[in-house]
Every structure is written in structure tokens, then in C-alpha cells.
Amino acid sequence: MKILVVDDYPTMRRIVRNLLDQIGYKDVEEAGNGAEALEKIKVARYDLVISDWNMEPMTGLELLKEVRGDANLARTPFIMVTAESKTENVVAAKQAGASQYIVKPFTAETLKAKIASVVG
Amino acid sequence: MSTPTSLRSGLARIAGQAAAIAGEVDRLMGLQQAADQAGAEPAEEADRLAQAMEEMRGMSKLLAETRAEVIGLSPPPMGLGDTLDAVVGETEGAAFEILRQAERAQAAAGRLHAGTSTDTGADLTEVDEAATAIVLACAFQDITGQRVRKVLSTMRAVEARVAALVALMGISPEETQAPGPAAEAKKPDAHLLNGPSSAAQGGLGQSAVDDLFG
Numbered sequence: 001m002k003i004l005v006v007d008d009y010p011t012m013r014r015i016v017r018n019l020l021d022q023i024g025y026k027d028v029e030e031a032g033n034g035a036e037a038l039e040k041i042k043v044a045r046y047d048l049v050i051s052d053w054n055m056e057p058m059t060g061l062e063l064l065k066e067v068r069g070d071a072n073l074a075r076t077p078f079i080m081v082t083a084e085s086k087t088e089n090v091v092a093a094k095q096a097g098a099s100q101y102i103v104k105p106f107t108a109e110t111l112k113a114k115i116a117s118v119v120g
Numbered sequence: 121m122s123t124p125t126s127l128r129s130g131l132a133r134i135a136g137q138a139a140a141i142a143g144e145v146d147r148l149m150g151l152q153q154a155a156d157q158a159g160a161e162p163a164e165e166a167d168r169l170a171q172a173m174e175e176m177r178g179m180s181k182l183l184a185e186t187r188a189e190v191i192g193l194s195p196p197p198m199g200l201g202d203t204l205d206a207v208v209g210e211t212e213g214a215a216f217e218i219l220r221q222a223e224r225a226q227a228a229a230g231r232l233h234a235g236t237s238t239d240t241g242a243d244l245t246e247v248d249e250a251a252t253a254i255v256l257a258c259a260f261q262d263i264t265g266q267r268v269r270k271v272l273s274t275m276r277a278v279e280a281r282v283a284a285l286v287a288l289m290g291i292s293p294e295e296t297q298a299p300g301p302a303a304e305a306k307k308p309d310a311h312l313l314n315g316p317s318s319a320a321q322g323g324l325g326q327s328a329v330d331d332l333f334g
Contacts, residue, residue: 094333
């Protein structure tokens, strides 16, 4: 399974990559923001996108809307992993089509459970 | 927070001009008093001049006090931005070192678990050394803590100066409610970018988020 991890902090990308490695997912690529991720997604097929929200120049929510608005990408599982934890954030992400929502800081068990729930 | 040089020099120039005007009024008052003593002018004119001089003195004092408060806002030798940049760099460096050492330990532990280790003693030492390196890397908290405390101390001093300046200028609390940064306002989801929130600030835990997601 090919996974794209999107976060503007290299440390967080490395943490998620490490956890994914421990879970057993070795085919992992990274992007530093929504715009960079969108370029990658349009070129290569990913089975799962794990994205932060608050990034420049394109946020995770904008990326999610772009993905859901493209017929070729719309079915890609998308997990939002963010420190934005207010009700309005969760509702907005759900309405935009997020598959799951993880609040930072999170545990390896939470990441594993959410991935299992969206990719089976 | 920095004070624009143009603002400081502008205030200094205004204070100087007000003082010059007050001096001129003083001089005119002297002439008026001399004329009064000679019995040439009515006392009403002298009262108006005295009132004008008092207003000028008040204006000069207010501008001098404002100037002193603005000068008090001058940035410290190492700016707050530089100090916080250093904190970001140090925490990032420490996080990378901790991750690097953890991955080193995970690799050695993985070999031991899988029975693929070619030197059990060396791999155990690898795990032990990585753990020690992680402990040492955590020393960043002491350094960054000191830097953050220094920034907080300066921020509190600036906050007090700004409050004094606002009071001095007679600015109401309503007037200080400035709109947010224009750049953020342009983002379609700018109103949703609040950063981490505690439970008291309305932040949800994972289980509450899961309930919302259904």
C-alpha cells in the first residue's frame, strides 16, 4: 500500500513515517504542504493520504477539497491529522469528505486503528 | 515588538515644536506683562495668553511622556523573534536527534527479536547507547526553557509599556480591537486555523472527535 504523508514539519513527517514502518507500511512518500501533495497525487496513485491541516500555501482542508473534487482522485482515503481540535474543525473536515480525523498528539494505536478503518 | 524609528523621531520633533511654541508664548507673556506694567493693555489679553501657554505646556508634557513610553518599547539587543527562532531550531534539532537514536535502537532491537543479529552484545550496547543519547538530547528543554522565560519577561514589560501608552493617549479598549492579519483573512478556511486548543478553549479529545465522525 502506497501512502502519502503531508505535513509542513519534517519532524512530524518522520514520526508518522516511523509509526507507519512499525505498523508494517514501508511504501511511504512525503510532501511539505497541500500544493506539493496535490502535484504528487496527480502524477502517482496513492492508496492513502495522511495530511496535516494548517500549512502554507495550501492547507490540508483545501487539499482534501481538491482531491474530492477530482473524479479520478475522489475515492482516495484521506485521514486528517491535526492539532485543530475544535468542533467546527471536525465538522468542516467531515463535510469536506475526510475519511477519518486524528487529533495531535496521537498514539500509534490510534493511527493504526484509523488506517485499518479506512483501508480495511 | 519593535518601535518604528520614524514614529520615535516624529514624536520627538512634535515635542520639540510644542516646547518651542510654549517658549514663544512665554516670551509674549513677558512682553504683555511689561505692557501691563506700563498700563497700556487690558488684563483680559494677558489671561488668554496665560491659558494658551498652559495648554502648550500640557501638550509638551504629554508628548514628552509619550516619547518616553515609545522609547521604552525599543527591542532588546537580541530580538524576540531571534530568540524564538533559536527555540524552534533547538527543539527541531533535539526532536531529530531523539528520532535518529530511537530508530537506531529500534533497528538493533528488531535484529535481536528476529534472531538475525550477528553480534548480540554489540546490538544490546547499541540499544543502551541510543537510550543514553535520547536522555542527553532532552537537555534541550533546559536551554529552550530559559530562552522562552526571557521572551516572556520581555513580552510582559512590553505589554505594560503598551498599556501605559494606551492610557496616556486616552485610547478606549474598543479602539484597540484591531482586525486580524490580512494575509490569513484571504484563506478560505482562515477562520478554522486556530492552532492547538485546550479543553477549556473548546478543544476535543480523540474520543469526542470519533463520536462526531460517527
